[in-house]
Amino acid sequence: MIDTACSLSISYKNERALVFGELEISYALSNRRTIIDTARELRVTYVVDVATTAGTLRIPMQSFQTNLRSDALSTLVVFVPGGTAYKGKVLAGQMMFVYRAVKFTDGTEIETEISRAKITDVTPSLSPNKSTMTISGTYEYAKPASPKSISLSNIKYVAFYGDEVTIRSNTNSDLQPGDIVNYDGTDYVAMNIYMGVEISTSELEVRCAPR
Structure with a gap:
């Protein structure tokens, strides 16, 4: 591909x-x-x-x-x-x-x-x-009326900031702000999704808060 x-x-x-x-x-x-x-x-x-x-x-x-x-x-x-x-x-x-x-x-x-x-x-x-x-x-995106539960694959980095968590992983085609992300048995709400794409590289980072 x-x-x-x-x-x-x-x-x-x-x-x-x-x-x-x-x-x-x-x-x-x-x-x-x-x-x-x-x-x-x-x-x-x-x-x-x-x-x-x-x-x-x-x-x-x-x-x-x-x-x-x-x-x-x-x-x-x-x-x-x-x-x-x-x-x-x-x-x-x-x-x-x-x-x-x-x-x-x-x-x-x-x-x-x-x-x-x-x-x-x-x-x-x-x-x-x-x-x-x-x-x-x-x-300005509206919050999803029906948040989805999303499983992230190939998690590369996790950092905790109080109750919040930042996760870097493979990209996910269904993830939107407001969706539910499960990490280590805990459900979090995706608040901020950053994606950068350039020659031969890509980056995805999700900042989540407790559900």
Whole structure:
């Protein structure tokens, strides 16, 4: 399986594809749920769509970071290569959506929303060797009406802060803020979910409070 973050090809100096190994990075943040059979995945691509007055603009993505919360504004930051090409097209006040697009061996393609935000800042930058654009935004997610019980796999790190606990693990496609996470026989509520994805690396960290 090959993961790449750029589904739209553009030309820019020192171009690099965002390629991942065997990663499962899929957040079902909308009301719909998508079941993904990772054994049948052929290619996974991370894309960002921006809703403009002229329609949906799909642009390439070098990396992204998202911090998902149910008790405060969630944040999303996207880094775009060749970003000056989109100057004047991507504007504050527009909505952006990050998707995980999966192509299966039978030709089936599925896109699952990871995060969304209303754009607050657009920062193009230009150097002698490259141009980039940083797009930042926030969004207020509602608490789930029916929290799910989630089991995290391959736990890599656990830290306790009083009654709260921080857990790093493999990513989980169903986990949302407000869901129930069980660790060592105790149920916790997921308050803050951080995910960062860039070339060849990913990170997931969940801050939980007692149920």
